Amino acid sequence: MSSAVLLMNPKFAHNVGMALRACATFGTETLRWTGDRVPPAEEWPEGARIPREERIKDYQHVDCAHTKSPRPISDFVKQGYTPVAVEVKETAIPLPWFEHPEKPLYVFGPEDGTLDRGVMSACHQFVVVPTNGCMNLAVTTSIVLYDRMMKVALSPVTA
Secondary structure, X not given: OOOEXXXXXXXXXXXXXXXXHHHHHHOOOEEEEOOOOOOOHHHOOOOOOOOOHHHOHHHHHXXXXXXXXXXXXXXXXXXXXXXXXXXXXXOOEEHHHOOOOOOEEEEEOOOOOOOOHHHHHHOOEEEEOOOOOOOOHHHHHHHHHHHHHHHHHHOOOOO
16 A cells, blocks of 8 residues: 655754654655755755664665655645545544545644645645654654554455
8 A cells, every 4th residue: 555755844954854764654655745954965065864764674665755846735645545644633634533635745843833725725634643842743643654554454355
């Protein structure tokens, strides 16, 4: 089952790196990020890398890149993905009760903000991780991808 993660204008390279680790660990094949705060790898100073995560053995199967597409969600929809905004929103489904789509694109906002209206209007579903406080981008990504992996593994096989 294919899945992807899209980080909208992440603030820190280390959170992109931790999202890469979450993708590798929990079976997500594609990671993209937008914005200029974490530029494409080819624009990094010589020797700069996503911290630590490039050294984990299993990350290589994750297609990881910055995207400059003006409509990255539309690009994924054309490939059959269902966009899911991970956002604190009144109508969002709490993660324990959320049924993950067959081919999800999980869209995460920046560490210091929320998803803008255009991004939210492009999403078909909304999910929230219930907490007593705020979590950072990397932790939220890990929890959502772990939840999907467990629910897919535990779902009954239909013939």
